[in-house]
Amino acid sequence: MCNFSALTSQLFVQSPSNLRATPQIPLMQLLCPRAIFFHTRRSFSSMATSTAVSSAVKTKSTLRGVVFDMDGTLTVPVIDFPAMYRAVLGEEDYVRIKSENPSGIDILHHIEKWSPDKQKRAYEIIADFEKQGSDRLQIMPGASELCGFLDSRNIRRGLITRNVKDAVDLFHQRFGIIFSPALSREFRPYKPDPAPLLHICSNWDLQPNEVMMIGDSLKDDVACGKRAGAYTCLLDETGRYDSPEYKNVEFKPDYKVSSLVEVHKLLERDFNLPPRSHK
Structure with a gap:
């Protein structure tokens, strides 16, 4: 019988963001299928979008939660x-x-x-x-539909922003889409530190590798997600992250999309999702 505790204790010696696949993974998968969560990684792609960054997903991981950035992700960018x-x-x-x-x-x-x-x-x-x-707050095209899809699949929704709590409250009030937990910059340390994302995972009783972080910032959202050990999806509406200055950044996303509309399909394609809600 597999000693899962012993294996996982070895896996967590390193931070999740530094873990990489090893030749031993296939055997480990046979012995302890859940161990795959701590090894699955993809590479960044500068190609447009909604494609997994590697050529194929060999094993689908289960996704149980999605955490969003707010400004420029759930809302249309309006701050200069x-x-x-x-x-x-x-x-x-x-x-x-x-x-x-x-x-x-x-x-x-x-x-x-x-x-x-x-x-x-x-x-x-x-x-x-x-x-x-x-x-001038406006909801991002596709945000409401994506949240509805997540709800239909019983996937938890959280929010992490470097904006203030009043802005989060206004978003909830104006658009009627509630995220829980919803952490503003009053929660310290804030992004790109992984603490807020790890806090949400703990609140949900989920492992970081069962969660995806979606945001429009490499240095804040992707870095936060990678450091926590979560999947990451970069929203790049204009293709600005194809510029040379971003070529050698430390943290690169697992996925890149040009619209939130694309996220729905990539989740169904590359992940095992909870059963549909019958409400």
Whole structure:
């Protein structure tokens, strides 16, 4: 009989994001089928979309939960982030930091290093930009339909955003689509740290490899998902992540789509999903 506890204790010596398939996996699958969850990985593809990044999925894993980013994923992008970064950092520092971080600026990380007074002013500027975005809030095409599909398959839905709780509450109120848990930047540490995603997995009593993180940011959403050991899907509406500056990023998604409409089919194609709800 398989000693599953012994095997899993060895598997968790490394963080899930660093695990890779080994020649021993086929035998392990025969002995303990669930062990495959800790090894299944795909490579990034710059091709458009809704295709698994590797040529084929040899073994379908079971997907029981999906966690979404909010701004630019569940909602249409309306915040002018470059303008916000310039307002917070100043033009000179913005240009310098942007050149040092071509794949994106983590503005919250920079603010954390500042004095309390300077932090207060920075957060006021960010709040003003976010308020302007909230006033123009629109749901992303395909989001409502995708959530309906997940509900029909009894797949849990969660949300992780670096926006504030008020913005999450507004989303829930305006569109009537509730995510639980729904973690805002008041939850620390926030993305790209894996803590919020691991918190949701624990809340759901699921392993990270039974969950997918969907978002529009390589540096926040994909990094968070990969570090937690979850599947990741990058929403890239415009193809901006095909640019050379993103070629050598540390974390690359398992899937890439140009629209949330594509997610429905890839989930049915590449994963075992719970039975349909008969409600």
